[in-house]
Amino acid sequence: MTLQGTIPSLINFLSFTQWAFYSACALSCLVLRFKIKDDPKRLKVPIIIPIFFMLWCLFLVVAPIVENPQIELLYAAIFVVGGLVVYFPLVHFNLKPKWFEKVEIYLQLLMEVAPSRPSTYLDS
Incomplete structure (x- = not known):
């Protein structure tokens, strides 16, 4: 991306992936809230806050795609999925x-x- 991209395309790439990972973190807060119910050290936040934040992050991921589809966003999605393809066999399993x-x-x-x-x- 840095070799062929311009500064605005790098900013689009970064913000797309950043908000995608923020929404994944909010989703993980929701999953852990219901998966680990009896842990005294768990984060105690009203349920509406992570739900609202996750929806807002998903909006910030989807809105640029709907408004102005660019090839950089496809590159960003391929980059993230490529990382998952490497992560699961090498680290998780x-x-x-x-x-x-x-x-x-x-x-x-x-x-x-x-x-x-x-x-x-x-x-x-």
Whole structure:
């Protein structure tokens, strides 16, 4: 997106995905509210607030598509779905090939998102 896009198209891309993820977070608040009823540490918010916020976020996701469909929004949707396609087998179901663990550790150390010692990461 950054190589071929302009600043307004990048802003459209970012805002579309941002509001989509905000609506997913509001939906998760609703699901957890009914799934974990007896937890004393759960978030206690009137039910109308996450419902209203989720509907507002969905409006902000759908309105640009209906008003002015652009190819950037399709790119954003493909990007998010592509992330889910990678996430579920590799992270959720832990279906990683053996060689992928070394690549994962190398990338985490390169991007400074893991401890400096890989053995510490693997032991925990």
